[in-house]
Amino acid sequence: MTTADNMNGWEIVIGLEVHVQLLTESKIFSGASTRFGAEPNTQACAIDLGMPGVLPVVNEAVYPKAIAFGLAVGAEIGARSVFDRKNYFYPDLPKGYQITQMDHPIVLGGHADIMLESGELKTINITRAHLEEDAGKSLHEDFQGMTGVDLNRAGTPLLEIVSEPDMRSVAEAVAYAKYIHQLVTYLDVSDGEMSQGSMRCDANVSIRRFGETEMGTRTETKNINSFRFLERAIIHEINRQVAILETGGRVVQETRLYDPDRDETRPMRSKETANDYRYFPEPDLLPVLIDEAYIQDVRNKMPELPSEKRIRFEREHDLPEADAIILTSTTQLADYFERVAATGGDSRLAANWVRVELLSKLNKASIALEEAPVSAEQLGSIVTRIRDKTISGTIAKTVFDGLWSGQAESADDFIASHDLQQVSGTDELEPIVSAIIANNPKQAEQYRSGKTKLLGFFVGQVMKETGGKANPQQVSELTKKLLT
Template sequence: MQWETVIGLEVHVQLATRSKIFSGASTAFGAEPNTQACAVDLGLPGVLPVLNEQAVAMAVQFGLAIHADIPEVSVFDRKNYFYPDLPKGYQTSQMYHPIVGAGEVEITLDDNTTKCIRIHHAHLEEDAGKSLHEDFHGMTGIDLNRAGTPLLEIVSEPDMRNAKEAAAYLKAIHSIVTYLGISDGNMAEGSMRCDVNVSVRPKGQEAFGTRAEIKNVNSFRFVERAIAFEVERQIELIEDGGKVVQETRLFDPERDETRSMRTKEEANDYRYFPCPDLLPVVLDQAYLEHLRSQLPELPADKRARFQTELGLSAYDASVLSASREMAEFFEEVHRVCGDAKQAANWVQGELAGALNRESLSIQNSPISAQQLGGLIGRVLDDTINGKAAKQVFQALWNGQGSSADEVIEAKGLKQVTDTGAIEAMIDQVIAESPAQVAQYRDSEPEKRGKMIGYFVGQVMKASRGTANPQQVNGVLKAKLDALL
């Protein structure tokens, strides 16, 4: 039988507010346990939450970016359950009236086609603390630094049909929130995590199969692997005559498998009800317009503009718009050198390769966009040749010089285009290579083209790479052919 996979994602994005969603404590990552938890975060008797306006603005910006309905009124609810790292015994969330309504996100697939994934809604909530099971001799430690960190939970419709689409969707969300600057998107630090809902159905069937929810998957790669495993598990189960049960599962990246955590029967009744300590959030049109006017250009728009205005290929446009940092770097390089294609080539070629080798992100590139743009400009105006350009790149990468011009000057890499000087070097090379000249002369005419490479190399070497290669080629050919 042919099976079809149906996937929906719930993505939790940590918002980059300075303080927590309901208290003034800092949200910075990595502090000593329980040093960034105030009375409100600890859920001490008598404390009350006060909503962080920055978190509201960020959630709304996301909503505007995905063209969502933004309801005038949203309400915080309490989700009640007991857990040691949940200090109040309830999580303040939004169940019935979320801040962001239905919207959509465009994803780009491997073949550069795009697909629209519908967003059901996005709501604000507070994160819980962390339970630490190591180093406590069989006991559990609780770190409440993370408790109260604002989260935006983005819930998609079940619109994805394979693991690649799910990963592309997650990347699209990542790129939107980082473009907006509402999250650092750092998955390793847990700034973005997702729950994956997976089901399978016979191809052509309309009704959804029973879904399993895989909790807390925290990388693009794991999302693909978890789905791959889960799809296989469900299909095998059904084909062997079994039934998929609705349950929550956990992905174990070490073993590359998902395991059952709890079934529907064991699920909590969260007893949601409106939080009486918080007023409904009321957003007026003027506020929405104000936030809309501050939205940056978003990835999908940028990608389109890179293609139509800059003439980049769909692939280049997609890679260069994938992250805000990448796009900004590329645009600066382009602004400085004036040639989009060259800028795209250098950023994706030489620069990407170097960054990759040293496992650096574009934000940490030792060579700045201005430097790279300047370097490309010198290639374009023939000040240096391609070979010298790579030397300049390396020098700038190593911090030897503050600009391409400075390196070119210091290293004497300026391209030699003076015909007299080039002729003199060629004459010398010919004079010093009688054997090669003889070989050239005795060769079949069609093989001579290849042999000329030797002489070009020698001349370039003599010029320490500064001679204009096209010029060298032309003059050499004329001089050697004159010897025939």
């Protein structure tokens, strides 16, 4: 089974908890660096290690980021933001408690309007988003049966975004996760590098018969770090729950882990050892009061949101919605496109070139936009030459290839050095067209007797003769004229 949506009369209910690492230089309660990929335990100071006598101090850079996210999803910003201690023992949790927010989260409510495949918008309500510290990592490999602990990640700031159980299909859950990912990267709240753990999802999944109002028993599958794994984990979990319920069993409320190597979820902790986290207000940190002026300041500094940008692209650049959605998928791509359009002077042409040619080349080369060998200005210069009919679309692809492989600095250089300028004068084209007609009397005869489809044949011959440089439209008109 590859899709688990709407099966056998079961309704799927999904809620997501998304953990987003905030893009700050230092940790949420210490001055240690948050840079990814350092040698184990080289970025953990006494505070991160939970040494005796140390105290946390909040890194104030986390507030504008959390507030910007809250404003972007239309949430209320908690006027009084309080940290709490969540108590449990684990070797990668140095203090024996995690500093998080329980009763007074910084972001209250809000919603994400996700676009379904049908093109409809669906509102997924957000319950809350709160600030907390990340734990370290337990490393179970390479220690001869022992467990290694790396505390570099301990204390990295997180925003945990909790949704309502509003998603009714795997596709909706993935679309919601992508929406959140897009938003946090747009806002510079997070780098969104999922492979580095910058965004991780916990999926709460249950099923029930259509029409039932009571929720089914849910399971929570934790620490999913890619959209694909999210999809696979939920599909696996739904299938597992359907199989249990259809054979008269009962789903156990538990925490599970998705194993991508075996494509299955399995229980993480049994309920016998279920933790009572004994939350209470963190006495080492005072409540922080966030006033309207502070929020307004964050609001003023917020960049254009994806939805705002999409609407502007449709309006200003006269783009169809589908194109606008693709081109606004990341700020980097949107900026790139706008620079191509500005240089090239034709938005739709620019959109087409970015969306089709550029993206497929990036995809084929498996590189990020930032690494593209053709700059927006270079691609813009190609668009300029298409627009003023110096080159045809077909030739433009050759020019693009040439710039991509570094054979020239600009479109004009490449066109000049490869003599690719379009042949478009009637004086130049007419002898060529006449010669083609003269060399193909049989086809000319058939054309004249009504088989006008052969026009393409003549145009093709002319293009071949001119090495693709002829203006196809002019060739077509000339051919028609000379054949009648």
